[in-house]
Amino acid sequence: MNQTLTLPTPSTVGSLDQYIQAVNRFPLLTQEEEQGLAIRFNRDNDLESARQLIVSHLRVVVSVARGYAGYGLPQADLIQEGNIGLMKAVKRYDPDHGVRLVSFALHWIRAEMHEYILRNWRLVKIATTKAQRKLFFNLRSMKQGLGSLKPQEASVIGQQLKVSTSEVLEMEARFNGHEVALEPATNEEDDNSFAPITYLASAADSEPSCVLEHKQLEMQQSTGLTRALASLDERSRRIIEARWLREGNTVTLHDLANEFGVSAERIRQIEQKAMAKMQVTMLSTI
Known part of the structure; x- marks a missing residue:
């Protein structure tokens, strides 16, 4: 259905702000109107009725997406x-x-x-069970205030969400964590400045056998990635490089949709197919 209906998107409207203004102009439906459209769609497969049902609720999607702004993912992609x-x-x-x-x-x-969010946010790797996923998406709203959780409060949340207190505290620590530079700043002159790389060296790493093994692994990974990218067509390779291999901010689905003149959903399908193909290629190099 999503491939046959013409619906507004941030890329087709022009910008996210313009998209939000556009969807807010669609009229809300009365219960009678909504029921009539749903009946026509179910009975006659009337796609125009389905389109009216969808566009009248696009503002709801925008409202829900705002609730996930704290996860650092593009709002346009969340809305899509x-x-x-x-x-x-x-x-x-x-x-x-x-x-x-x-x-x-x-x-x-x-x-x-x-x-x-689960596919794209690195901090969620802890959320491997249904209960942990529930914790991931509810912890912020269940916290009282902006301070750190007290053990008693963490215990109460754990009981409500059926996870251990330690899982609650670990998830909170991941939410509250901040990035630390691995190496000291180049203009740092303080001999006592902290840099994690100073404490990560291992005596075993200097052994010739370990050095050789690391170099071989790096070469293997690099070769595998190069072969995997080479196995893709030009459009798929451009999408993967823009979405996953670009330094700094990644390109959104809507940016690429606008570039190639297709829907954001089509870009997502190409991306998923390309990733699956790359995985097979890289596994064959191991």
């Missing part, structure tokens, strides 16, 4: 993922159950955003 969830909700919505679409759609919108 949420829109996919909204389309899935419209496809599955049954007006006979007596529930408004917004209530039904919130689950699908959040589910798509959660999956996107």
